[in-house]
Amino acid sequence: MEFKIKNEYFNKAIGEVSSAISAKTPFPILTGIKLTACEDHLRLTGSNSDIVIEKVIPAADEGAVLEIVKTGSVVVTSRYLTEIIKKLPGDIHIKVNEKHNVTIISDEIITYINGFPAEQYPKLPEFENSHGIQISSVKLSGIIKQTVFAVSKNDTRPVLSGVHMIVKENHFSCAATDSHRLAFLETRVASESQGSFIVPGSSLKELLKLFAHQEESEIQIFSSESYLVFKTKSIMLCSRLIEGKYPDVTGLIPNEAKTVIKLDAKKLLKGIDRACLFALEWKNNNVLLEIKEGTLKISSVSSAIGKMEEIQPLLEITGERELSISLDGNFLMDALKAIQEEHVLLSFSGSMKPVIIKPVSDESYIQLVSPVRSY
């Protein structure tokens, strides 16, 4: 196996597949990146028990200046490969001999690292390009950001550690809940199939990182046995699915509200953020919201440290004009951070009922936060 490639391009590709690789794996071979040189492309593969990321660099790609001298494959420890390539000044020339010794040449610098035979690398699931949905990477990232934060952080109910994705009749919905709060979003997509999948929150967070530094591209999403595949022209992330039945969340959303208020989203977020300073000693970061005389009072108390209170004007109010409710300040902050709009609507059905949080102009995005006891 032998190839030449432009340093920056190889460096970036290594970074992309490395995000699938965990240094703490019971299988040493999985700390490595598999490099496969084919006639017309170089493929990099990284994997852990949850996800696989595969990057294909075509020989025809002008940016890569890739030249495949001899086909073959090898596995190289990701950590060392990353460090070495990052520190080499010039373009990269890699040669691998029969003993899997990898020679990396760059200008006057020669580096040798011990590789592993590619045959030792676990066989990955194979996918045929099947129908599914097609969505822009920017739109998909937005949807994931607006839901994934609400997945459960503990493992008592594994299905809740994932985001529930449903594709049905050109509709694509995502739901995440940890049973104290819910984020639910629905959008229209071009779909040729239907299905329901629970994708681990951790995989979706990797997906976000992967596309954060990429140009906008079309992502194809399709399923294959117990995997969901996210694929663009040059990169593929495939995630294990969580087995089980996801609870029906649409039934949780209250239909009628006693009080609806409209607020400046950024200002409210800052107020809750301040109140959280004194809410730390409560198990649920209790922040008290009180609607009274056309204003919203935000307050929190910590017996050890002190207390704070502030008044924010209501931009609009409908329904009952007095209400007091204790909420988890951190959940409220997460909910408000996910809303990209200037104004937000909060709908209350009573002190012991969940609050609905919605952007003013988007009916398809709904969040729910349950109240906490304030004693």
Next chain:
Amino acid sequence: MEFKIKNEYFNKAIGEVSSAISAKTPFPILTGIKLTACEDHLRLTGSNSDIVIEKVIPAADEGAVLEIVKTGSVVVTSRYLTEIIKKLPGDIHIKVNEKHNVTIISDEIITYINGFPAEQYPKLPEFENSHGIQISSVKLSGIIKQTVFAVSKNDTRPVLSGVHMIVKENHFSCAATDSHRLAFLETRVASESQGSFIVPGSSLKELLKLFAHQEESEIQIFSSESYLVFKTKSIMLCSRLIEGKYPDVTGLIPNEAKTVIKLDAKKLLKGIDRACLFALEWKNNNVLLEIKEGTLKISSVSSAIGKMEEIQPLLEITGERELSISLDGNFLMDALKAIQEEHVLLSFSGSMKPVIIKPVSDESYIQLVSPVRSY
């Protein structure tokens, strides 16, 4: 006690004195910032067992928009004060009652925190402005950066954990060594006194941070009992001194060299950095330097990972033309990072003798790195 002040200005001042405060102190009062409102200024004090930082904001300072309504003093936990002020949107109005309850008002937001009586704050050493040396903050920071990294990281010989500063006849010298390497620098200053001080490396690192974001100013350095004081118009850092006798380091510097080579400093640093990748499994990060046929070969080996080698051209060579020496790659990197010039001189007296590292155009800055055994 009561005063009003501009948010950003107060925020910055809190940040400055906070750097003296450690969250892990056996004395809870030292987790606080002491605020003292006098007729014509506000003073902030932060301290740990090693250093005291004191910031004075004059009422006359136009940037601060400070208004002292009522004099007095209080101690407020640094962590909470920092967080609260950072999160408040408008200018700050602080009132303290007889029970040391601190009320912070900013726009529509009222925060209460529990303070401590200022009388509980330990009495700090008092200094009279005495003679000493005067030096620009930029120059002093440069001198500290070029020496402090070489202090000992362990406590077996406490004097070696400090930088040895000597003032004598308008000369100011700094030396730091951990007995494997040495950094020594001498400069001319205006001095009206003389003395010899061992200043803890940790204090000097705080000093660097403190002046990193300040405009250039004149620093006065003077001693007072077991303290050394660094003082500008608005801020003062005073550091405990280390007691004991510092070893005479000038005797360590070899007078004659067998081989002197001149190299591109940045290129050499990058080469050593690469070689360090494979030097990790050695106790001393062994990197091998070989001078041969007018070039420098840098190499390192790790039996588990691999090896690397590279050739760099010598810009000049005088003396014996063949030499091989093993050095601690990390020490070499530290030494090269401290040299701000394009070219560096390495002087060798033999494989088992320390190497002298010097910038080409500055005779007053000398570094020494001892060889390591390479087996």
